[in-house]
Amino acid sequence: QKEVEQNSGPLSVPEGAIASLNCTYSDRGSQSFFWYRQYSGKSPELIMSIYSNGDKEDGRFTAQLNKASQYVSLLIRDSQPSDSATYLCAVKNQGAQKLVFGQGTRLTINP
Amino acid sequence: DAGVIQSPRHEVTEMGQEVTLRCKPISGHNSLFWYRQTMMRGLELLIYFNNNVPIDDSGMPEDRFSAKMPNASFSTLKIQPSEPRDSAVYFCASSRRGLAGGLPSYNEQFFGPGTRLTVL
Numbered sequence: 001q002k003e004v005e006q007n008s009g010p011l012s013v014p015e016g017a018i019a020s021l022n023c024t025y026s027d028r029g030s031q032s033f034f035w036y037r038q039y040s041g042k043s044p045e046l047i048m049s050i051y052s053n054g055d056k057e058d059g060r061f062t063a064q065l066n067k068a069s070q071y072v073s074l075l076i077r078d079s080q081p082s083d084s085a086t087y088l089c090a091v092k093n094q095g096a097q098k099l100v101f102g103q104g105t106r107l108t109i110n111p
Numbered sequence: 112d113a114g115v116i117q118s119p120r121h122e123v124t125e126m127g128q129e130v131t132l133r134c135k136p137i138s139g140h141n142s143l144f145w146y147r148q149t150m151m152r153g154l155e156l157l158i159y160f161n162n163n164v165p166i167d168d169s170g171m172p173e174d175r176f177s178a179k180m181p182n183a184s185f186s187t188l189k190i191q192p193s194e195p196r197d198s199a200v201y202f203c204a205s206s207r208r209g210l211a212g213g214l215p216s217y218n219e220q221f222f223g224p225g226t227r228l229t230v231l
Binding site for chain 1: 142144153154156159161166167202208218219220221222223224225
């Protein structure tokens, strides 16, 4: 089992709809969770961080964390074509400083 | 504020040559991370430093790879000799947290633009 798992996609969503991206992790002691967006040919860009159970909203983005289920998700409301990118989930395990990244989910927003 | 700076942005070299990649972290950040990204293996951590000291180099693929951080504002990743399988995008990232404690947000890592390396 991989430490951080994401559906590689591609995930296609019509413009204006909600895009839902999911991530599961194996280390129950994980403390910090991050979502990065990576456009083709560009570097990963941090878009959301979440540290406690529940929802965290920032503009059109909502991160959801459920530590009991070892599950973190990212919702993108009112999806725009500019949201088309690969989304990487990253997890900081307990006692470690480094982040473990999932393989990423490729998201396409169709006009 | 300037973000993480990497150079060169693109490097094309021949097998057997030495390659040196450079990184300047965000000012005030005391942790620096080197990653490699390929289609097959995704984003892999190679090595990271806290306060200029290497902490974990378990991701360095073999002895041909070495990394240094002589001061808080500069790090290098060297490959000698280079091989075609080293072709990848190499990213440098930095964060604030280098010691135990501190805010959780100190773990947030910010990436540089990357160096696309092609070894022929």
